[in-house]
Amino acid sequence: MKNYLSEKPDGYRIAPSPTGYVHLGTIAMALVNSYLARQNHGRFYLRIEDTDSKRYVADAVEKMMTTFNYFDVKFAETYVQSERAKIYQQYAEDLVKQGKAYYCFCTEDDLNQMRETQIKNGEPTGYYGKYAKCRHLSPDEVARRIAAGEPHVIRANFSYQDWGERITFTDAARGEIALLPQTNDPVIMKSNGLPPYNLAHVIDDTLMGTALVVRGEEWLISTAEHMQLCDLLGFPRLHYMHMPTINIEENGKKRKLSKRKDPQALVMNLIDAGYPKNAIIEYLLTIYNSDFEIWRTANPNAPLTDFQFSIQKVGTNNPLFDLPKFNDIAKNVWARQSHAEIVANFNAWNWQSLPNITPTIKTRIEKMLGVERGGERPRKDLIKFEDIADLYSYLWDEITVDGSTLDGQMLKNYAEIYDAADDKDTWWQKIKNLAPDKPTLRNLAAQIRLAVTGKTNTPDLWAICQILGNDIVKARLTRW
Ligand code: GLU
Numbered sequence: 001m002k003n004y005l006s007e008k009p010d011g012y013r014i015a016p017s018p019t020g021y022v023h024l025g026t027i028a029m030a031l032v033n034s035y036l037a038r039q040n041h042g043r044f045y046l047r048i049e050d051t052d053s054k055r056y057v058a059d060a061v062e063k064m065m066t067t068f069n070y071f072d073v074k075f076a077e078t079y080v081q082s083e084r085a086k087i088y089q090q091y092a093e094d095l096v097k098q099g100k101a102y103y104c105f106c107t108e109d110d111l112n113q114m115r116e117t118q119i120k121n122g123e124p125t126g127y128y129g130k131y132a133k134c135r136h137l138s139p140d141e142v143a144r145r146i147a148a149g150e151p152h153v154i155r156a157n158f159s160y161q162d163w164g165e166r167i168t169f170t171d172a173a174r175g176e177i178a179l180l181p182q183t184n185d186p187v188i189m190k191s192n193g194l195p196p197y198n199l200a201h202v203i204d205d206t207l208m209g210t211a212l213v214v215r216g217e218e219w220l221i222s223t224a225e226h227m228q229l230c231d232l233l234g235f236p237r238l239h240y241m242h243m244p245t246i247n248i249e250e251n252g253k254k255r256k257l258s259k260r261k262d263p264q265a266l267v268m269n270l271i272d273a274g275y276p277k278n279a280i281i282e283y284l285l286t287i288y289n290s291d292f293e294i295w296r297t298a299n300p301n302a303p304l305t306d307f308q309f310s311i312q313k314v315g316t317n318n319p320l321f322d323l324p325k326f327n328d329i330a331k332n333v334w335a336r337q338s339h340a341e342i343v344a345n346f347n348a349w350n351w352q353s354l355p356n357i358t359p360t361i362k363t364r365i366e367k368m369l370g371v372e373r374g375g376e377r378p379r380k381d382l383i384k385f386e387d388i389a390d391l392y393s394y395l396w397d398e399i400t401v402d403g404s405t406l407d408g409q410m411l412k413n414y415a416e417i418y419d420a421a422d423d424k425d426t427w428w429q430k431i432k433n434l435a436p437d438k439p440t441l442r443n444l445a446a447q448i449r450l451a452v453t454g455k456t457n458t459p460d461l462w463a464i465c466q467i468l469g470n471d472i473v474k475a476r477l478t479r480w
Helices: 024-039 060-070 081-097 108-120 139-147 197-207 217-233 267-272 277-288 292-298 323-336 339-348 359-368 385-391 408-417 424-433 438-453 461-468 470-477
Strands: 011-014 043-048 077-080 101-104 153-156 167-171 175-179 187-189 213-216 240-243 247-250 253-256
Touching: 011 024, 024 043, 024 060, 024 213, 024 240, 024 267, 024 277, 043 060, 060 267, 077 081, 081 101, 081 153, 081 187, 081 197, 081 217, 101 139, 153 217, 167 217, 167 240, 175 217, 187 197, 197 217, 213 217, 217 240, 267 277, 277 292, 277 323, 339 359, 359 461, 408 424, 408 438, 408 470, 424 438, 424 461, 438 461, 438 470, 461 470
Parallel strands: 011 043, 043 077, 213 240
Antiparallel strands: 101 153, 153 187, 167 175, 247 253
């Protein structure tokens, strides 16, 4: 048989199943693996795990690729499992020839009956020992039944060798692990000629030369089975790191982020809401490497690729998705951008989704994004573009103002001398000239702000008035 074995196990990969939109966890895996590949001078590759046709979603691969492109995730190689059926079949059949696997003709009904018997007898359920009846079919019978077109699968024969008490290995994040060997003979080739995850994973990660299989902790328990398959195939056992799952707290209980219940589980929802992509990346790095925040504080403007990802810091605790924390990171990411950068991001975002947006309002927003930007203490008010309609509501022509406390005459007096052509000092001097003392000045400034913006707290009011222009400012001052 052809030797496909990779000579250089220097690969890091993500192996998503195309089930729909990209989960935050997939971006996390992509991020972690691309750091590891870069730091270890390895390849970073993509494997699309589409052998479970029940879960296949037609345009899911395209959607996935769009998301990866958006995050600038670049792959050295791309593999699609359904195109590799022949390779898996060859290995499975080779195992059969060696007595390490066998054809199984048991039907759903047979398996259900067996289960019932096992439950009735208080025995463990599964395909093992005396219940593994297809283990002992004669080659003639097998040939005859295959020739007759009987549906069949291939099962690994785990009675082929003695696995000892425990299968032990070192998980890169969790340290020493000892698992009970699997005693059930698992299906390694389905009746449709495609392998389940177990065989495809072991063959692919071996042939593709994966240095470290980084995957979700939900796979930890099946690692024994995967190592047993490596042994049967005569492959060196693979190395693993099982990553903690991102959880969410609901009614005091922790559960996995669910793509059905939690909008933040799907990265495209976060992007559609107008979060910066680097906030997603920085948040995931914060979750998986406890010292990322310290590094970011010390290096506020360094490119993210300068950060050294450390396997030792991955940990085993399942982190909670912490929205206030995520929002805070988003504010800092926007605050670090130049005016040109944030405007470019705003234009790339679906700004048409803002309510009643017109070209004039869009131009005001673009100007507004430059207010109090840069400098020592840039303004940190923006979390996501979707919020702009609330946050900067005064940029729209119609605004709601609670005018009950406004002094109409005072504002009219001010409107007469307001001039958008005034520079900031002149503007402030004019306001001061109308106020005989400090409390009056404070009151007048607050009244102007409220009348012009409908808010008690805004960025630089002079700049906002500049953006709105004489007519709008004066109209808003003289309504009371
Ligand atoms: N297709 C598997 C999943 O989406 C991949 C697990 C792995 O990384 O090996 O969970």
